[in-house]
Amino acid sequence: MSENDKNTEIHTAQTNTEEQANAPKESTDQQAAQQTIAEAGAMPASATTAQEAEAAGRVADPQPTAPPVSSTQADGGARTVEDTPRSERDRTPAEKADAVKVQSDAEAAKAAGVEMTKVTVDGVEVEVPKGTLVIEACFRAGADVPYFCYHPRLTSIGACRMCLVSVELEMFGARRESIFTCCTVPVAEGMAIKTRTPEVKKAQNGMLEFLLANHPLDCPICDRGGECPLQNMTVAYGPPTSRFIEEKRHFPKAYPISDYVVLDRERCIQCMRCTRFCEEISGDGQLALLNRGSSTEIGTFFGHDFTSNFSGNTIEICPVGALLSRTYRFAARPWEISSSDSICSKCGNGCNVALQTRLGELVRVNGRTNEDVNEEWTCDRGKFGNYYVNDESRLKHPLMRRADGALHPASWDEALAAVAERITRTKAEFGADAIAGIGSTRCTVEDNYLFGKMLRALVGTNNLDHRMLPHGFEPMQTTIAEIEHFKTIVSVGMKLDWDQPIVYLRVFKAYSKKGANWIKADVVDNTVTEALRAGGADAVLLLPHHLPQDQIDRAKKLCASTGAKLNVLLPDCNSWGAARAGILPDRLPGLTAFREGRAHLDSFWKTPLPTASGLDSDGIFDAVSAGRVQMLYIMGSDPATRFHDTEKARRALEAAPFVVVQELFLTETAKRADIVLPAASFAEKDGTFFNIEGREQKIKQAMPVKGDARPDWRIVADLMGRLGTPVPYFSARDIYREYNRSIPKAEAVAAR
Amino acid sequence: MPRFTSETKARIDEIAGRYPDRRSALLPALWVAQEVYDGWLPEEAMQEVADHLGMSRAEVEGVASYYTMYNKEPVGRHHIEICQNISCMILGSDDLIHHCEHRLGVGSGETTDDGMFTLSRVECLGACSNAPAVQIGATYHENVTKERLDTIIEQLKSAPSEVAHPAQAKMPEQGQF
Numbered sequence: 029m030s031e032n033d034k035n036t037e038i039h040t041a042q043t044n045t046e047e048q049a050n051a052p053k054e055s056t057d058q059q060a061a062q063q064t065i066a067e068a069g070a071m072p073a074s075a076t077t078a079q080e081a082e083a084a085g086r087v088a089d090p091q092p093t094a095p096p097v098s099s100t101q102a103d104g105g106a107r108t109v110e111d112t113p114r115s116e117r118d119r120t121p122a123e124k125a126d127a128v129k130v131q132s133d134a135e136a137a138k139a140a141g142v143e144m145t146k147v148t149v150d151g152v153e154v155e156v157p158k159g160t161l162v163i164e165a166c167f168r169a170g171a172d173v174p175y176f177c178y179h180p181r182l183t184s185i186g187a188c189r190m191c192l193v194s195v196e197l198e199m200f201g202a203r204r205e206s207i208f209t210c211c212t213v214p215v216a217e218g219m220a221i222k223t224r225t226p227e228v229k230k231a232q233n234g235m236l237e238f239l240l241a242n243h244p245l246d247c248p249i250c251d252r253g254g255e256c257p258l259q260n261m262t263v264a265y266g267p268p269t270s271r272f273i274e275e276k277r278h279f280p281k282a283y284p285i286s287d288y289v290v291l292d293r294e295r296c297i298q299c300m301r302c303t304r305f306c307e308e309i310s311g312d313g314q315l316a317l318l319n320r321g322s323s324t325e326i327g328t329f330f331g332h333d334f335t336s337n338f339s340g341n342t343i344e345i346c347p348v349g350a351l352l353s354r355t356y357r358f359a360a361r362p363w364e365i366s367s368s369d370s371i372c373s374k375c376g377n378g379c380n381v382a383l384q385t386r387l388g389e390l391v392r393v394n395g396r397t398n399e400d401v402n403e404e405w406t407c408d409r410g411k412f413g414n415y416y417v418n419d420e421s422r423l424k425h426p427l428m429r430r431a432d433g434a435l436h437p438a439s440w441d442e443a444l445a446a447v448a449e450r451i452t453r454t455k456a457e458f459g460a461d462a463i464a465g466i467g468s469t470r471c472t473v474e475d476n477y478l479f480g481k482m483l484r485a486l487v488g489t490n491n492l493d494h495r496m497l498p499h500g501f502e503p504m505q506t507t508i509a510e511i512e513h514f515k516t517i518v519s520v521g522m523k524l525d526w527d528q529p530i531v532y533l534r535v536f537k538a539y540s541k542k543g544a545n546w547i548k549a550d551v552v553d554n555t556v557t558e559a560l561r562a563g564g565a566d567a568v569l570l571l572p573h574h575l576p577q578d579q580i581d582r583a584k585k586l587c588a589s590t591g592a593k594l595n596v597l598l599p600d601c602n603s604w605g606a607a608r609a610g611i612l613p614d615r616l617p618g619l620t621a622f623r624e625g626r627a628h629l630d631s632f633w634k635t636p637l638p639t640a641s642g643l644d645s646d647g648i649f650d651a652v653s654a655g656r657v658q659m660l661y662i663m664g665s666d667p668a669t670r671f672h673d674t675e676k677a678r679r680a681l682e683a684a685p686f687v688v689v690q691e692l693f694l695t696e697t698a699k700r701a702d703i704v705l706p707a708a709s710f711a712e713k714d715g716t717f718f719n720i721e722g723r724e725q726k727i728k729q730a731m732p733v734k735g736d737a738r739p740d741w742r743i744v745a746d747l748m749g750r751l752g753t754p755v756p757y758f759s760a761r762d763i764y765r766e767y768n769r770s771i772p773k774a775e776a777v778a779a780r
Numbered sequence: 781m782p783r784f785t786s787e788t789k790a791r792i793d794e795i796a797g798r799y800p801d802r803r804s805a806l807l808p809a810l811w812v813a814q815e816v817y818d819g820w821l822p823e824e825a826m827q828e829v830a831d832h833l834g835m836s837r838a839e840v841e842g843v844a845s846y847y848t849m850y851n852k853e854p855v856g857r858h859h860i861e862i863c864q865n866i867s868c869m870i871l872g873s874d875d876l877i878h879h880c881e882h883r884l885g886v887g888s889g890e891t892t893d894d895g896m897f898t899l900s901r902v903e904c905l906g907a908c909s910n911a912p913a914v915q916i917g918a919t920y921h922e923n924v925t926k927e928r929l930d931t932i933i934e935q936l937k938s939a940p941s942e943v944a945h946p947a948q949a950k951m952p953e954q955g956q957f
Contacts, residue, residue, distance in 0.1 A: 329841050
């Protein structure tokens with residue numbers, strides 16, 4: 029197409045839309061257009077003003093009466109001002125979450141007695157806490173303001189210039205009105221904010237044209253397409269065409285900046301959300317805006333790897349497709365995804381996540397908002413580490429050790445019959461205590477509860493444990509959210525951002541935003557003692573559960589004497605749940621001691637329970653090697669690699685006459701088993717996890733179970749049926765209800 | 781190999797002491813680093829500045845890459861910066877630049893093979909009243925002609941290197957060249 033054709037076409041389009049619809053408003057439109065250009069000119073990234081004008085001049089040429097620059101025609105494809113706000117449906121989940129966050133913050137501030145300011149937004153009067161940003165007042169009034177760089181959890185810097193609204197205010201004795209970026213202006217009493225005037229619409233429209241000047245518009249091949257704020261805003265607020273006909277800037281596409289993240293600088297609109305996240309939230313400062321003007325780009329220091337444990341969050345908050353996940357790249361379109369609210373399985377922090385699947389495969393893990401736990405963030409371990417559920421090497425059929433000594437596929441019927449037969453035979457020959465069970469810190473409460481019930485009520489043994497370390501339990505003395513309020517925070521013996529990522533984010537928040545003193549130590553030594561003494565009751569000590577017991581004891585004594593709070597942080601997604609479900613040799617569900625819980629359980633489970641404490645995991649492995657335990661039933665645990673004394677565990681597994689393992693993978697433990705039963709992963713079942721604080725959180729099935737695998741509770745329930753008890757369980761919910769009722773009343777209340 | 785000596789660090793600390801926040805000293809600290817690292821800022825220089833000021837190194841690169849007066853490429857012993865802005869341009873800086881390019885055998889932004897000279901076109905040096913202006917190291921030369929530039933270049937061949945530093949910019953003494 030020749031230059032002339034192009035011009036004519038653009039011109040015709042304008043005549044249709046622009047002149048007819050907007051003719052009477054020409055002068056205001058012109059002002060707004062100039063204002064837009066002035067506004068945008070202040071933005072470092074837009075070097076397009078000259079090109080704009082040039083392009084505009086060319087377009088205007090065919091019409092001799094029109095002034096060369098900045099005429100209505102020169103305004104490209106400014107669309108007719110539509111007075112219909114975007115519907116809820118047109119907003120991305122992230123936008124909705126932002127609005128919810130703003131609302132809840134405002135409510136909280138009001139409840140806390142913060143002074144309120146009255147403003148009107150499009151004629152609607154709203155009350156907002158003093159110091160609120162105008163954009164937040166707009167959200168509170170239900171108005172729709174387009175934005176890219178604003179984020180309720182980040183400092184507002186007005187980088188994208190998109191959220192232009194008209195603000196009218198009594199100032200220096202006169203009522204003045206001007207167009208502002210509303211994410212950088214705090215409210216003042218009596219402000220009249222207008223979000224839908226023709227001037228505002230025109231300004232926003234112009235701004236979007238600038239933002240798109242260098243944007244490649246490769247939406248059809250962009251992962252963000254379909255859930256992209258830029259795409260959405262362009263549909264709602266943008267010009268239908270661009271006057272920018274020059275070559276756009278080019279960078280390598282999909283440039284990997286770490287194992288998880290690819291960067292597409294062509295798509296970047298320099299909103300600086302990612303750099304602010306790295307600076308303010310994760311504190312690693314790995315990303316920065318490099319160079320200047322039209323060469324501005326996002327990058328890491330001299331191209332080094334983006335080695336943050338929180339890099340995945342930058343993908344989620346990127347309002348365009350500039351930062352993308354390497355695991356999700358081209359895996360799905362957002363509209364093909366089904367999303368289930370669940371809990372991350374990678375550590376004990378219990379991040380609320382959305383498991384997103386397509387055709388039964390996990391394609392993406394996104395953070396969900398829970399102000400008490402992860403706010404809205406996730407760590408990379410959670411975001412990129414949960415793909416194991418898709419792994420082809422997952423166990424899909426039961427395996428049995430046959431005459432040739434190797435594991436061979438078997439049917440469920442065959443495998444379960446063999447296990448049931450072996451349990452009955454072992455019990456008859458050697459007594460119930462010749463059977464021992466190892467529960468799991470990664471299975472749900474339901475799985476563990478039923479496992480415990482089977483071994484205690486049906487088999488009749490207390491040889492039951494789930495611990496891989498010979499340690500006791502210390503409930504956390506604060507919640508995760510409370511950590512950010514302490515003035516002194518001492519973390520010992522861990523790389524907090526990798527081991528307890530969400531706790532780390534709270535600690536960093538306290539340290540960077542609230543001026544807390546953060547002391548890191550390798551062991552509980554004099555530095556720790558001094559810091560805690562100085563901190564007094566306003567100090568909190570964070571310890572990993574794997575620290576030697578004498579260190580934990582020392583820390584306990586220390587905290588008791590200084591008044592500091594002690595948080596011993598457990599490692600796994602359901603470490604607390606396994607204990608709570610009673611997978612301990614001397615504790616019943618709800619961590620009830622025998623003497624308090626037995627009477628209740630005897631009648632509730634309708635069978636007398638063994639009276640003496642059983643063996644703990646160390647004791648179990650010793651007893652196996654000594655021949656006292658004849659059968660080992662392991663659910664979702666891998667002592668061959670995770671037990672504190674792996675040699676001992678391996679020896680016991682070799683020595684045991686019969687080992688049953690329920691697992692996802694053929695682990696070192698499963699390799700030594702006689703029967704391996706394939707289990708469903710956390711993404712394939714419903715259930716409950718207790719996080720490190722003991723917070724009860726539900727997981728939900730997100731995808732169909734791989735192969736022939738079954739949820740752990742289902743396997744145990746099937747086995748219970750074969751051992752002679754009818755199975756009344758149809759869902760994890762049934763079991764959870766029973767679990768709650770199995771705890772003596774007082775405990776049940778405390779557990780909630 | 782880190783090049784910051786305790787003396788360099790003390791200099792940066794002294795500058796940082798003038799501000800309530802250490803990171804405010806970033807720009808002057810980068811000047812110090814540029815001096816220590818032979819007139820330019822390699823990766824190590826930025827790393828050292830970041831470490832010493834306790835900032836993220838990416839932010840240091842972001843700032844250093846924003847400003848053109850921090851050299852991101854190695855420069856020769858003498859960095860000849862010829863102003864190409866309007867006053868100098870009207871008074872013949874284009875000719876000066878071309879003359880210099882021919883004489884040194886390099887294009888603008890390049891360094892001679894012997895590592896003696898780097899030639900750059902720069903924006904306004906703020907010496908419009910005596911245009912055309914040329915900055916070499918920390919020294920300003922005004923009312924420059926081709927002949928004077930030749931003399932200067934000849935003399936520079938035996939002169940010690942000098943790194944530009946805004947706080948130390950100086951005028952040549954009368955009749956120095």
